[in-house]
Amino acid sequence: MKILVMGAGVIGVTTAYQLLKDGHEVAVVERRESAGEETSAGNAGLIAPGHAYAWSSPAAPGILLKSLFRADQALRFRLRPDPHLWAWSFKFLRQCTAERARVNTLRKHRLCLYSQDQLHRVVAETGVAYDAQDGGLLYLYRDPARFAQAAVKAEILSEDGQEMEVIDVARAIRIDPALAPARDKLAGAIFCPTDESGDSRLFTQGLAAACEGLGGRFHYGTTIRRLALAGDRVEKVVTDKGVFQAEAYVLALGCDSPILARQLGVKLPIYPIKGYSVTVPAAAGGLAPRIGGVDEDNLVAYVRMGARLRITATAEFAGYDLSHKPDDFRHMLAAVKDLIPAGGDFDRPSYRACLRPMTPEGTPIFGLGRQTNLYFNSGHGHMGWTMACGAARIAADLVAGRTPAIDLAGMTLR
Numbered sequence: 001m002k003i004l005v006m007g008a009g010v011i012g013v014t015t016a017y018q019l020l021k022d023g024h025e026v027a028v029v030e031r032r033e034s035a036g037e038e039t040s041a042g043n044a045g046l047i048a049p050g051h052a053y054a055w056s057s058p059a060a061p062g063i064l065l066k067s068l069f070r071a072d073q074a075l076r077f078r079l080r081p082d083p084h085l086w087a088w089s090f091k092f093l094r095q096c097t098a099e100r101a102r103v104n105t106l107r108k109h110r111l112c113l114y115s116q117d118q119l120h121r122v123v124a125e126t127g128v129a130y131d132a133q134d135g136g137l138l139y140l141y142r143d144p145a146r147f148a149q150a151a152v153k154a155e156i157l158s159e160d161g162q163e164m165e166v167i168d169v170a171r172a173i174r175i176d177p178a179l180a181p182a183r184d185k186l187a188g189a190i191f192c193p194t195d196e197s198g199d200s201r202l203f204t205q206g207l208a209a210a211c212e213g214l215g216g217r218f219h220y221g222t223t224i225r226r227l228a229l230a231g232d233r234v235e236k237v238v239t240d241k242g243v244f245q246a247e248a249y250v251l252a253l254g255c256d257s258p259i260l261a262r263q264l265g266v267k268l269p270i271y272p273i274k275g276y277s278v279t280v281p282a283a284a285g286g287l288a289p290r291i292g293g294v295d296e297d298n299l300v301a302y303v304r305m306g307a308r309l310r311i312t313a314t315a316e317f318a319g320y321d322l323s324h325k326p327d328d329f330r331h332m333l334a335a336v337k338d339l340i341p342a343g344g345d346f347d348r349p350s351y352r353a354c355l356r357p358m359t360p361e362g363t364p365i366f367g368l369g370r371q372t373n374l375y376f377n378s379g380h381g382h383m384g385w386t387m388a389c390g391a392a393r394i395a396a397d398l399v400a401g402r403t404p405a406i407d408l409a410g411m412t413l414r
């Protein structure tokens with residue numbers, strides 16, 4: 001079948017790869033000059049089924065409310081005259097019961113585990129290089145009470161098959177000696193030995209090249225303006241570089257998916273949640289972190305990506321605004337410097353802001369909406385790099401009329 005994939009982020013490119021493997025004729029349309037240049041370029045790089053907790057939880061409404069009244073660096077919720085924000089927030093609050101949090105966490109976790117397995121297959125098949133780092137991730141706690149709560153919370157994932165170890169500080173330092181300077185600042189950690197990390201932009205670009213090798217065609221520098229319908233089908237995609245036609249279409253535009261879908265009368269409950277990402281040169285000689293981690297008290301993630309150290313933080317409700325200033329990064333740089341003071345050259349930062357395509361549940365949206373040949377693979381939120389390869393396989397299965405390997409309850413519109 002002739003298929004057009006819209007968007008060449010990590011989701012669009014992994015989808016194109018799976019469709020090509022199924023023998024389809026695949027073209028990809030992307031407004032940037034290469035693949036993986038938007039959100040997929042700035043994320044923390046964590047491949048983290050061990051961190052698949054739903055953001056919507058009984059604690060979340062209180063945290064959002066508090067952030068309205070203080071200049072919090074980690075969460076910045078502001079009421080704006082934006083009907084999409086209001087609608088999304090209402091749906092998010094409805095997910096904040098203990099039972100919904102449990103269901104959403106387990107759905108996310110199963111997709112993440114499936115996806116990690118698919119990632120390993122794709123890497124074995126293509127040999128794509130992406131500064132991959134296995135050997136686990138460390139979720140670090142400074143406050144003893146929060147650490148004790150985290151150990152209890154971890155049970156939901158460990159009962160669902162995730163390897164998780166509740167460890168003391170000495171063991172955390174044995175696992176990653178770069179944390180030695182933080183000995184007196186930490187209460188303990190959760191170690192997920194099977195979690196890993198890597199640069200999703202490198203991966204996306206390498207996989208796009210592999211797709212071209214399989215016959216996929218990439219139309220970069222091409223902005224989609226609208227989708228034209230004929231009855232209940234998408235007939236063509238209108239771009240600034242002309243018209244594209246296919247038998248089936250996959251919408252993988254990250255935070256832009258709901259904008260295009262709205263034109264067709266389809267409401268995708270996806271809202272952009274801004275994050276900040278700074279990359280510095282990693283220190284040589286074993287001073288940089290060996291594996292990635294999260295400073296859970298400050299909600300700051302850090303990951304070694306080859307010769308670079310990536311640090312990300314903050315969830316800000318700022319619409320589609322991508323602006324940033326050095327002060328936005330102050331808190332996250334300070335948190336990581338406090339843990340790993342010699343881990344990188346913090347005076348040579350490269351700043352970026354990017355948008356998480358979040359659904360209220362934290363799970364993505366698959367399958368068809370109103371149109372019979374328009375498939376969604378959108379809304380992977382704060383875990384799209386972890387979910388990408390599994391989500392792509394699911395999208396290709398749905399296009400082929402096959403039953404996906406995992407249950408999609410709560411992840412479809414129909």
Ligand SMILES: Cc1cc2nc3c(=O)[nH]c(=O)nc-3n(C[C@H](O)[C@H](O)[C@H](O)COP(=O)(O)OP(=O)(O)OC[C@H]3O[C@@H](n4cnc5c(N)ncnc54)[C@H](O)[C@@H]3O)c2cc1C
Nearest residue numbers: 007009010011031040043044046224254275383384385386
């Ligand atoms: C700060 C931060 C940290 C994160 N950390 C992690 C992490 O550690 N682990 C993890 O798993 N996930 C993480 N994520 C989430 C992850 O990065 C995203 O879920 C993922 O990148 C989404 O991929 P995507 O392909 O859907 O979107 P994108 O990468 O944004 O791709 C969408 C593509 O569509 C293109 N596009 C949009 N509109 C048009 C148009 N009209 N015409 C043509 N092209 C268009 C864009 O140019 C873009 O290339 C993080 C996100 C943020 C913001």
